[in-house]
Amino acid sequence: MELLKFRMVMLLLISSLLLVILPQVSGVRFIVGGNMGWSSNVNYTVWAKGKHFYLGDWLFFVYDRNQMNVLEVNKTDYETCNSDHPLVNWTRGAGRDLIPLNVTKHYYIISGKGFCYGGMKLAINVANPPPPPSASPVTSDCPTTPYRAQMVIMPIAFTIAAAWDVFLRAIW
């Protein structure tokens, strides 16, 4: 019984702590291409279809650093696969590049070295996050926390609480 109470208190403590910390770092991190990563043989138009990209989200590119790269270009260069004058060269050299979607605009990303012609090109539109559903009552003690952040926070809080639980069982 005491352990159960303690568990509830820990869960509450951790949740409120995360509510304060997380909103600034939250946002969805999309692994571009899913399991296939940033590679040929993926149709990125199909991959992006039905996904919603919002301000504060991230694009994570995982690829063979010896072959591909990650270049942000304008619409014309996206369409023609021209990698001669990228707007931003996101390539950092490790084959693991993270693009913060911190501007509401269309992002056009291609791989140079010929891969764009084979289909390694991604066009997405980044929008402002939607407001929380109007039906949900504003009873949270932290009403400024975006709805999307809350969806992330609860699972994390439960995971940490569960880890605590295992830890406590081990030492008691």
Ligand SMILES: *[C@@H]1O[C@H](CO)[C@@H](O)[C@H](O)[C@H]1NC(C)=O
């Ligand atoms: C993209 O950049 C190229 C070269 O700098 C330029 O010729 C072209 O007009 C630009 N296209 C757009 C849509 O800005």
Ligand SMILES: *[C@@H]1O[C@H](CO)[C@@H](O)[C@H](O)[C@H]1NC(C)=O
């Ligand atoms: C992009 O930056 C990387 C790392 O600085 C560099 O090795 C590469 O040559 C650059 N590529 C282009 C197309 O500018």
Ligand SMILES: *[C@@H]1O[C@H](CO)[C@@H](O)[C@H](O)[C@H]1NC(C)=O
């Ligand atoms: C977006 O992020 C990039 C890379 O971190 C940075 O260079 C740029 O200044 C940022 N733009 C805004 C509007 O915050």
Ligand SMILES: *[C@@H]1O[C@H](CO)[C@@H](O)[C@H](O)[C@H]1NC(C)=O
């Ligand atoms: C990707 O799929 C779309 C929609 O099915 C199609 O129009 C497009 O030609 C495909 N792109 C490539 C590079 O195969």
